[in-house]
Amino acid sequence: MGTASPSGDAEFTGDAPVSAGEIAVDAAPAGNAKWPIRIALVAGVLIAIGAVVTAVLVASGPRADATLPQTGEDASLDVLLLLVATEPHFEVDGATLEQHESFEGWDILSGFNDYGSPCLVAIAPTDEWVRIECTPAPAQLVADTHPFTQPDGPMIRFILDGDTVEAWVYPHAKAQ
Numbered sequence: 001m002g003t004a005s006p007s008g009d010a011e012f013t014g015d016a017p018v019s020a021g022e023i024a025v026d027a028a029p030a031g032n033a034k035w036p037i038r039i040a041l042v043a044g045v046l047i048a049i050g051a052v053v054t055a056v057l058v059a060s061g062p063r064a065d066a067t068l069p070q071t072g073e074d075a076s077l078d079v080l081l082l083l084v085a086t087e088p089h090f091e092v093d094g095a096t097l098e099q100h101e102s103f104e105g106w107d108i109l110s111g112f113n114d115y116g117s118p119c120l121v122a123i124a125p126t127d128e129w130v131r132i133e134c135t136p137a138p139a140q141l142v143a144d145t146h147p148f149t150q151p152d153g154p155m156i157r158f159i160l161d162g163d164t165v166e167a168w169v170y171p172h173a174k175a176q
Helices: 032-060 077-086
Strands: 066-074 098-100 107-112 118-123 130-134 142-144 155-161 164-170
Touching: 077 118, 077 130, 107 164, 118 142, 118 155, 130 142
Parallel strands: none
Antiparallel strands: 066 098, 066 164, 098 107, 107 118, 118 130, 142 155, 155 164
């Protein structure tokens, strides 16, 4: 039977019901019970702030001036002859070349060389200059153009990114 001691502490044997007034509660004070809630709230606020900061950094980061998808067209015979005549040591496999959208007059193609490395081909608007770069995967494939025909013109960097090519324009930096 449950009996209460004179000090107010309850002795519970499980035989008889005991009223709430007779049971001594051994719980933490109500103020301490709020700590887990406070910790969860602070953690949630910190996660939300981190997500906002990350979103702002990603949104405000540098972006390519253009993204050039593949057009689905194969390289023309003129392009293949130009590659063989100007850059035979790259051994670009003409059967793998895919045309991308052009950018500021530059014809852009991507494919593979005889060693299986991805290649990027940039042909100048006047066909007088060809830039070819082949880089073994997983290295980033970059082809920079130089404004030889336009000394005050910009440099354009083409970066192969999967099936697309990013175009980044760098204005001419004049000597001070």
